[in-house]
Amino acid sequence: MKAAQIVEYGQPLQIRSLAEPTPGPDDAVLRVLASGICRSDWHAWMGDWGWLGGRVELPRTPGHELAGEVVAVGSAVRNVRIGDKVTVPFHEACGTCAYCRSGHANICDNMQALGLSHDGGYAEYAKIPTADFNCIRLPENVTPLAASAIGCRFMTAFHAVTQQGQVRAGQWLAVHGAGGVGLSAVQIAAAAGANVVAVDIDPAKLALAKQQGASHTVQATETTDVPAAVKDITQGGAHVSIDALGIRTTISNSVRSLRKTGRHVQVGLTGAEEAGEVGLPIDVITTSELTIVGSHGNPHSNYPLLLSLVDAGRLAPETLVQRTVALDQATEVLSEMSDFRTAGLTVIDRF
Known part of the structure; x- marks a missing residue:
């Protein structure tokens, strides 16, 4: 099969011919x-996240926002069948630890990260561990394009807005960073x-x-007082503010x-x-009784609600996709991300 692999941090991905994956007892191949x-x-391409213990080992096939068709399953797989169309949370979970059992599989104690811990979706085929837990069947009206958009950024925004942010009708939400997660949150x-x-x-x-759907926008120039503009x-x-970038300035703003x-x-x-590590205005947090929460991915248990909203047309992740590309164009897109030149979502649909 063809796969695009990181072989050196920051250098062009290499298109390689690799053996098709075969499933272990609990796995599925898509x-x-x-x-x-x-x-x-x-x-991952830049070799970041060493401080989290998350720097990828090379070579690695990236890709954690995927939709696929099941073509093989292991001997112990019971709920996933050949021919199923599925998506997979990027935070693949064990299904048995205390966090998984309590509905918090997004912070599983034994988490594997698709495309980071093991090879992912920049390839013709991908192997998914613990398939009965991690393969989530797609409703009929959810297309592969929509499912790939859901794979990380949209589902991450869904959890951030609906659960961690507890955003309610009539409230004001500020979204800092209008990339994939930010646009999804909007x-x-x-x-x-x-x-x-x-x-x-x-x-x-x-x-x-x-x-x-944003009712207002603020362009953050060097002279813009972003908090003052939002407060005005x-x-x-x-009521709620989301930082979708992880940059010191946007977090503070x-x-x-x-x-x-x-x-x-x-x-x-x-x-x-x-x-x-970033600094926080701790006295403002204290005197204004602010709440600071983290938000990572989307629990497996929250997928039925998300997918039902997409299936019913109430949410439309595919509208965020601004460009589809072939596998050998992935390096070009990653390079454009280095200076934030991409817009919306870009999806590989030709392998």
Whole structure:
């Protein structure tokens, strides 16, 4: 099979011919139908996340936003069948630890990260461990393109908005960063009846945020006081603010954009400059009684609700896809991410 692999950090992916994977007893093998190119893939490509113990071993086939058709299953697999169309949470879980059993599989004690811990979706085929737990069957109306969009960024935003952010109709939500996660959060919150302010440095991305339902936008130039702008629009500050980038400035802006008793949701993981550590305005947090919460992926138990909303047409992740590419164009897209030149989602659909 063909696969695009990271063989050296920051260098062009190599298109290689590899043996097709074979399933172990608990595994399934998917024919990949669509695979998103996510900023997390860029971090892996750059060799980031050593501070998290997450630097990928090379060579590695990236790709954790995939939709596929099951073509083989292991002897112990009972619920997944050949021919099923499925998606897979990027945080593959064991299904048996205390967190999995309590509905928090997104923070599984034995987590594997698709495309990071083992080879992922930049390939014609991908092997999925613990398939009965990690393969999530797609409803009939959810296309492979939509499912690949759900794979990481949209499902991450869904958890951040609906569960960790607890966003409600009529509230103000500020979204810092109008990339894939940010645009997804805009769409999801707007569909829930929230008022959304999108913040980004790029006017084109803010235009996309408007298309996805943002009622207001703020362009973050060097001279823009972002928290003041958000507080002016919202008449006192956002009820909830999401940082989708993991950059020191956007994290601070997000916290400072809140009204008293507001909630900051941290979604974006940091890059090499921050290396997992940023300062917070702790006195503002204390005196305004702000809440700071993290948000990682989307629990397996939350997929039925998400997929039912997509199946019913109430959410439309495929509208975030701005470009589809062939496997050998993946390096080009990753390179564009280095200076934030990509817009919306880009999906590999030709292998």
